[in-house]
Amino acid sequence: MVSSLPKESQAELQLFQNEINAANPSDFLQFSANYFNKRLEQQRAFLKAREPEFKAKNIVLFPEPEESFSRPQSAQSQSRSRSSVMFKSPFVNEDPHSNVFKSGFNLDPHEQDTHQQAQEEQQHTREKTSTPPLPMHFNAQRRTSVSGETLQPNNFDDWTPDHYKEKSEQQLQRLEKSIRNNFLFNKLDSDSKRLVINCLEEKSVPKGATIIKQGDQGDYFYVVEKGTVDFYVNDNKVNSSGPGSSFGELALMYNSPRAATVVATSDCLLWALDRLTFRKILLGSSFKKRLMYDDLLKSMPVLKSLTTYDRAKLADALDTKIYQPGETIIREGDQGENFYLIEYGAVDVSKKGQGVINKLKDHDYFGEVALLNDLPRQATVTATKRTKVATLGKSGFQRLLGPAVDVLKLNDPTRH
């Protein structure tokens, strides 16, 4: 860490370091460029929402470019103004390299990995450092976009949060209680959290009212402050939930029709977040894992029987690990703790006295035998290439695989 830097910059570097440790990217520069542009976008969105507040204090966050250059200025002041107000990212459209970035940026979904632990560390670090004061020459207008961001399909440049309304102290206290244990909000850094909180709209719903109808288009995501709701899929009750829980994310995430009908089973007080803010802020952070693992989970034949909802819940529980060639992932005779899905790479399965008995690759799985049968590991699994796996802990394995467990049992390689 460069100790001469201001405290905020040091905190920022620490966050970055955490992300790097967790993702272990093979293309460091690509990863870094994406990371910092994302941070810039988040900061921009946060400030855009608070623009009126700053205007009232005569602070211009988003200066008009013409304004900056139309007034006659001394050479000295002009050059100062150019560098401070019109700072231009090297990745703007006119840059000769920009086409390279535009066409080649979505390289490898592998580089967008983030580890839950790192996110929690990030949250922890940010919680400790309050919103940094604006630097003297701060310019919120600076360009941020470089890549086709797969996780955040719309561009922040075109977006202002329409539903932004500073909450009263009393509302904030209530909200703090409702979202304290909601993992979606715990994943947000403090700026984004504040932005989301101020974009939430309060909605009272009487007992018996239908809040969401299966098949409808998605408009809002909901957090329950008070009351209880039931979920119905094709008229069958599948779930219920209460204060602190949230629902209505699937249609907004996947641009799909509502997957369930949601009915209030008591008078409810809800907080609603509009579709666009949800996609801009929550999708890329709180639901990052769902998007990150979506392709993998969809492509695995063993998981074909899972619904979108099941897959989403499963993705929430996954973690990523990368193994280098020659590394042992599972050792025969050990206790089983995890189930593994291979995102990419190759592994050998071997048994004492028998040598290699199986070879597995992209989109195969392993580690299920010990968990299904409560046995020690039945074989050793070793990476033969750089291998990236998604891991699911024992309790998640028992809770979240639903009908896929029957398929795993049927395919158990030790059955005969």
Ligand SMILES: Nc1ncnc2c1ncn2[C@@H]1O[C@@H]2COP(=O)(O)O[C@H]2[C@H]1O
């Ligand atoms: N078993 C379930 N299947 C589908 N959706 C569910 C289920 N249980 C809860 N839900 C929630 O119900 C919501 C209905 O709207 P969405 O499809 O947008 O998002 C859905 C989920 O948040």
Ligand SMILES: Nc1ncnc2c1ncn2[C@@H]1O[C@@H]2COP(=O)(O)O[C@H]2[C@H]1O
């Ligand atoms: N023929 C095999 N015998 C035992 N395990 C195998 C075989 N082929 C693949 N495997 C995988 O190797 C894993 C070793 O750990 P588990 O016994 O938990 O689960 C095992 C299976 O997922």
